[in-house]
Amino acid sequence: xxxxxxxxxxxxxxxxxxxxxxxxxxxxxxxxxxxxxxxxxxxxxxxxxxxxxxxxxxxxxxxxxxxxxxxxxxxxxxxxxxxxxxxxxxxxxxxxxxxxxxxxxxxxxxxxxxxxxxxxxxxxxxxxxxxxxxxxxxxxxxxxxxxxxxxxxxxxxxxxxxxxxxxxxxxxxxxxxxxxxxxxxxxxxxxxxxxxxxxxxxxxxxxxxxxxxxxxxxxxxxxxxxxxxxxxxxxxxxxxxxxxxxxxxxxxxxxxxxxxxxxxxxxxxxxxxxxxxxxxxxxxxxxxxxxx
Numbered sequence: 001x002x003x004x005x006x007x008x009x010x011x012x013x014x015x016x017x018x019x020x021x022x023x024x025x026x027x028x029x030x031x032x033x034x035x036x037x038x039x040x041x042x043x044x045x046x047x048x049x050x051x052x053x054x055x056x057x058x059x060x061x062x063x064x065x066x067x068x069x070x071x072x073x074x075x076x077x078x079x080x081x082x083x084x085x086x087x088x089x090x091x092x093x094x095x096x097x098x099x100x101x102x103x104x105x106x107x108x109x110x111x112x113x114x115x116x117x118x119x120x121x122x123x124x125x126x127x128x129x130x131x132x133x134x135x136x137x138x139x140x141x142x143x144x145x146x147x148x149x150x151x152x153x154x155x156x157x158x159x160x161x162x163x164x165x166x167x168x169x170x171x172x173x174x175x176x177x178x179x180x181x182x183x184x185x186x187x188x189x190x191x192x193x194x195x196x197x198x199x200x201x202x203x204x205x206x207x208x209x210x211x212x213x214x215x216x217x218x219x220x221x222x223x224x225x226x227x228x229x230x231x232x233x234x235x236x237x238x239x240x241x242x243x244x245x246x247x248x249x250x251x252x253x254x255x256x257x258x259x260x261x262x263x264x265x266x267x268x269x270x271x272x273x274x275x276x277x278x279x280x281x282x283x284x285x286x287x288x289x290x291x292x
Contacts, residue, residue: 006036006056008054008096010036010053010055010096012043014096015031015051017094018090018100022088022090022091026045031043031044031051034050038059039055039058039059040052040054040055040059044105048104049102049104049105051100051101051103052084052101052103054098062220063100064099065140065218065221066084066086066101066218066219066221067086067089067101069218070085070086070218070221071085076130076131077127077131077215080212081212082104082213083214083216084218085103085104086103087102087103087104089101089102106201106216108204109203110197110200111200111201111202112200112236112277112278112281113277116197116202116236116241117238120211120236122244122248124212124215124232125245128195128226128229128230131229132189132190132229133189134189134190135189135223139190139222139223140223141222142193142222145193145220145224145228146188146222146223146224147224147225149175149179149181149261149262152179152265153175156264156268157175165268165272168268171286174261174264174289175265178257178260178262179261181257182254184225184227184258188223190221190223191222191224191228192220192229193220193221193222193228194217195228195231195232196232197232197236198277199217200212200236225255227255227256227262228262230251230259230262231259231260233245234263234267235263235266235285239288242288263285264289267281268282271283271286
């Protein structure tokens with residue numbers, strides 16, 4: 001599955017023009033594109049800022065969610081790690097059709113480059129403990145995250161029927177067990193919704209000494225079952241890190257069963273992409289969730 005095509009071309013010239021139009025004090029910062037993902041283009045602006053712009057209409061609402069709610073999330077988790085709370089916001093202009101944000105630039109490397117250990121596990125356990133508190137009634141609705149697992153069965157089993165997902169027969173059995181577990185009946189809590197290791201930044205230090213330096217990409221932010229975030233136990237950590245994360249997060253066994261199901265869902269989605277790094281993490285997570 002390839003990266004979706006951009007519905008609007010975003011380049012440095014466009015960003016420079018938007019900044020000059022709406023934030024002229026930032027217009028002279030040096031700009032360079034540093035990422036172009038499924039939903040957004042990220043342009044580094046100087047040493048301390050980045051501009052995040054949707055490249056597809058589907059992402060435009062997600063950026064608006066981040067602008068509305070990231071100050072709330074920062075207040076919950078900011079004593080552990082920073083999150084990309086917008087420092088400026090932008091409106092549609094100059095032919096560009098969507099809202100956009102200026103956010104802090106966070107140093108660090110994506111956690112997906114290596115399985116992370118105990119120190120990062122402790123940090124991320126502290127983040128989810130602070131994040132997973134009851135959300136207000138007007139929290140963003142996400143139809144594919146923090147929902148009952150059974151509603152995702154068609155999509156997951158379709159991926160597992162391809163030749164792209166390793167150990168697919170074993171994963172399908174695990175998925176059916178998780179999807180048949182009791183659904184979440186507690187109050188909807190805040191969840192990141194996409195807490196895979198490429199949305200986690202770690203310090204550029206020797207592997208055993210790394211700390212979590214930021215949690216990014218809150219486009220899937222929603223309220224519901226915390227199990228979707230707990231899937232990161234198998235997606236992000238080595239054996240020791242996973243055990244530490246599991247011990248520090250207050251969740252019952254049924255929640256961890258659902259979290260295993262979410263790990264199957266997310267890992268299988270990563271496995272069918274055309275991104276080598278995503279597929280590497282998928283293979284590592286599949287072994288962890290089946291053998292751990």
